[in-house]
Amino acid sequence: MTTTKGTDTSLAAAVDTAGGATPPGIATGYEGSIADQLRGYVRRVRGGEMGMLPAIAGLIVLTILFTALSPYFLTRLNIANLFTQSASLAVLAVALVFVILLGEIDLSAGVTAGVGMGAFILLDSVANWDWLPSFLVGLLVGLAIGTFIGYFVAKVGIPSFVVTLGLFLGLPGLLLVMLGDGNTYRIQSPEVLAIMNNNLPLWGGWVMLVVVVLVSIATAYYDRGRRVKAGVPVRPLGLLWIRIGVIAVATLVFVLLLNQNRSVSVLPVEGVPIVVPITLAIIWVGTQVLDRTRYGLHLYAVGGNPEAARRAGINVAAIRISAFMICSTLAIVSGLFTASRIGTVGTSFGSTIVLNGVAAAVVGGVSLFGGRGRLIQAVVGAILISMITNGLGLLQLPGGVNLLITGGVLVLAATVDALSRKRSGASLARN
Amino acid sequence: MVAPIIELKDIRKGFGPVEVLKGVNLKIYPGQVSALVGDNGAGKSTLIKGLAGVQPYDSGEVLVDGNAVHLGSPKDSSKLGIEVVYQDLALCENLDIVQNMFLGREETEHGMLNNGEMEKAASRTLGSLSVRTVKSVRQKVSSLSGGQRQTVAIARAVLQEARVVILDEPTAALGVAQTEQVLNLVRRLADSGVGVLIISHNLADVFQVADHINVLYLGSMVAQVETKATTNSDVIGYITGLKTYEPDLEGAAR
Numbered sequence: 001m002t003t004t005k006g007t008d009t010s011l012a013a014a015v016d017t018a019g020g021a022t023p024p025g026i027a028t029g030y031e032g033s034i035a036d037q038l039r040g041y042v043r044r045v046r047g048g049e050m051g052m053l054p055a056i057a058g059l060i061v062l063t064i065l066f067t068a069l070s071p072y073f074l075t076r077l078n079i080a081n082l083f084t085q086s087a088s089l090a091v092l093a094v095a096l097v098f099v100i101l102l103g104e105i106d107l108s109a110g111v112t113a114g115v116g117m118g119a120f121i122l123l124d125s126v127a128n129w130d131w132l133p134s135f136l137v138g139l140l141v142g143l144a145i146g147t148f149i150g151y152f153v154a155k156v157g158i159p160s161f162v163v164t165l166g167l168f169l170g171l172p173g174l175l176l177v178m179l180g181d182g183n184t185y186r187i188q189s190p191e192v193l194a195i196m197n198n199n200l201p202l203w204g205g206w207v208m209l210v211v212v213v214l215v216s217i218a219t220a221y222y223d224r225g226r227r228v229k230a231g232v233p234v235r236p237l238g239l240l241w242i243r244i245g246v247i248a249v250a251t252l253v254f255v256l257l258l259n260q261n262r263s264v265s266v267l268p269v270e271g272v273p274i275v276v277p278i279t280l281a282i283i284w285v286g287t288q289v290l291d292r293t294r295y296g297l298h299l300y301a302v303g304g305n306p307e308a309a310r311r312a313g314i315n316v317a318a319i320r321i322s323a324f325m326i327c328s329t330l331a332i333v334s335g336l337f338t339a340s341r342i343g344t345v346g347t348s349f350g351s352t353i354v355l356n357g358v359a360a361a362v363v364g365g366v367s368l369f370g371g372r373g374r375l376i377q378a379v380v381g382a383i384l385i386s387m388i389t390n391g392l393g394l395l396q397l398p399g400g401v402n403l404l405i406t407g408g409v410l411v412l413a414a415t416v417d418a419l420s421r422k423r424s425g426a427s428l429a430r431n
Numbered sequence: 432m433v434a435p436i437i438e439l440k441d442i443r444k445g446f447g448p449v450e451v452l453k454g455v456n457l458k459i460y461p462g463q464v465s466a467l468v469g470d471n472g473a474g475k476s477t478l479i480k481g482l483a484g485v486q487p488y489d490s491g492e493v494l495v496d497g498n499a500v501h502l503g504s505p506k507d508s509s510k511l512g513i514e515v516v517y518q519d520l521a522l523c524e525n526l527d528i529v530q531n532m533f534l535g536r537e538e539t540e541h542g543m544l545n546n547g548e549m550e551k552a553a554s555r556t557l558g559s560l561s562v563r564t565v566k567s568v569r570q571k572v573s574s575l576s577g578g579q580r581q582t583v584a585i586a587r588a589v590l591q592e593a594r595v596v597i598l599d600e601p602t603a604a605l606g607v608a609q610t611e612q613v614l615n616l617v618r619r620l621a622d623s624g625v626g627v628l629i630i631s632h633n634l635a636d637v638f639q640v641a642d643h644i645n646v647l648y649l650g651s652m653v654a655q656v657e658t659k660a661t662t663n664s665d666v667i668g669y670i671t672g673l674k675t676y677e678p679d680l681e682g683a684a685r
Contacts, residue, residue, distance in 0.1 A: 026554050026562070026566070027569075028550055030569075226545065227550075230545070230548045230550070230551050231547075292544055294544060297526075297534075297544060300523070303525070304525035304526060305522070305524065313505075313535040314535055
């Protein structure tokens with residue numbers, strides 16, 4: 001390196017003119033053959049970066065267990081049921097990920113969904129609006145509640161636990177006032193009922209498969225192309241296609257299964273439930289936002305070290321408020337799914353689901369301390385929690401056992417997370 | 432002698448009735464390491480907080496390239512190429528090296544993070560500082576040692592086109608080997624033309640790396656000497672106020 005004596009030449013500029021590729025000795029984690037990549041992955045897992053491996057292991061164990069215990073578990077009908085049952089919990093877990101990544105919590109997400117759906121049902125059933133404008137008003141209610149929470153957390157400085165606990169206690173009261181004491185409204189709109197209860201035509205499932213595969217290929221090649229353009233190492237092409245292959249085969253099996261008649265009566269029931277592609281789209285968009293945008297990165301940064309984020313020029317308050325806005329708005333979508341499944345909106349709507357959403361995120365490996373975890377992990381966690389409910393329901397155990405086992409799995413998952421983190425030494429101050 | 436990048440003239444700062452800085456003069460030169468030493472409460476932190484724009488001075492002149500400037504906010508300082516590497520580092524442990532180096536100034540394309548370009552620039556900057564101690568630029572900061580973290584924090588300042596890097600106790604929490612690495616890095620940083628101001632309690636480090644030593648004692652600059660022209664015990668004397676610096680300060684400073 002030459003010495004630049006001029007007062008207006010910065011080092012970075014000098015470096016730029018000097019040019020040069022990646023210096024020897026500093027890798028990027030992208031080099032090497034497929035075997036090297038696999039070894040690197042195994043090393044990371046052994047070092048404690050388990051990701052969603054524990055949750056996936058849990059899914060496999062539970063599948064084997066329930067299949068052995070109940071002849072109904074691995075039937076096409078039950079698999080379809082399982083995925084529709086998971087959908088609203090999965091979307092709620094996705095919603096909660098945005099605030100949990102900041103190290104915050106939203107205990108009121110469930111009752112927020114209740115109030116949003118209350119507004120929806122009053123407009124849709126009582127005022128006879130179309131379902132879509134009614135639902136948009138519901139979303140706006142969620143947005144408003146999220147802004148309210150965010151303001152009190154980020155600007156006033158009240159812990160989110162307290163703010164949202166207040167709403168958790170208060171919003172059911174608002175719903176009571178809106179719907180009238182003890183009233184329950186039936187959902188009239190066939191479009192809303194269709195989300196959970198109807199299926200795509202058979203060709204719709206195949207279109208979904210093609211879209212999933214094409215999107216995987218496109219994103220993989222887009223990423224690769226940009227790395228090539230920048231002149232930095234890329235992963236072996238084979239690995240990329242193995243990944244795409246896994247996604248393609250999994251989706252293919254899923255569509256094949258659900259496109260067969262799963263009815264137990266004379267009327268055929270076949271096709272992918274309509275809720276599945278909607279949920280996939282939400283998961284995909286959320287993942288893109290968290291993994292690929294500056295906003296997503298800043299969310300992780302604020303969750304990891306708010307002071308560092310502030311010094312780096314990130315508007316920490318704005319990030320916090322926006323996360324609560326996203327969470328509450330998505331909670332309304334989750335509420336729409338629930339309403340579609342049960343067919344009614346009553347005064348106790350959404351009062352119990354939120355802790356299952358938090359459990360889903362934690363079981364999937366999203367850290368409640370903030371900054372660690374991916375959106376897809378919360379989705380896997382949601383499927384796991386739903387599978388427990390579904391499987392135990394088939395076994396016709398008493399409800400108490402069901403709750404005890406769900407709680408036990410949560411503690412087990414948190415223990416795996418804590419132990420793996422101890423091993424990785426990734427925890428310093430507060431974990 | 433080259434012209435200083437930054438010159439502070441008669442800087443004063445008080446908190447209520449307490450005068451913390453009582454007319455301090457200081458120069459930072461490109462390509463040189465200036466050390467700022469002084470006992471606890473001498474005003475070191477107040478002096479650098481003013482330079483960082485976090486806590487503006489009450490009075491006095493700040494000249495950058497000979498032009499008077501106002502440092503009213505961290506943005507002002509950053510725009511002028513002044514970067515402070517704080518003692519508590521201000522890195523996000525859950526992010527990797529590249530993400531930390533670019534935090535707050537990420538490059539994007541079509542609204543998406545341009546990870547390839549950022550990775551290349553980060554590698555290049557680390558390479559230019561001859562950093563050999565990190566395995567991968569995609570390592571999480573939580574997996575790095577104290578010395579490596581200090582390296583990343585310094586590289587972050589360099590990446591942001593700093594012309595002056597202020598290091599607050601860069602070796603305070605480090606072991607012997609890591610201290611050596613960081614001091615070498617500081618030297619290379621200066622050799623590349625950046626003006627470095629290093630604050631340290633460790634005189635051995637100061638004597639190893641600094642070209643000049645500036646001593647603050649109770650808010651006044653009591654000595655400004657070339658490292659070559661002084662000794663450890665003299666500097667300790669200045670710091671503790673037991674020894675007075677003889678040559679005419681004003682004459683030496685100009």
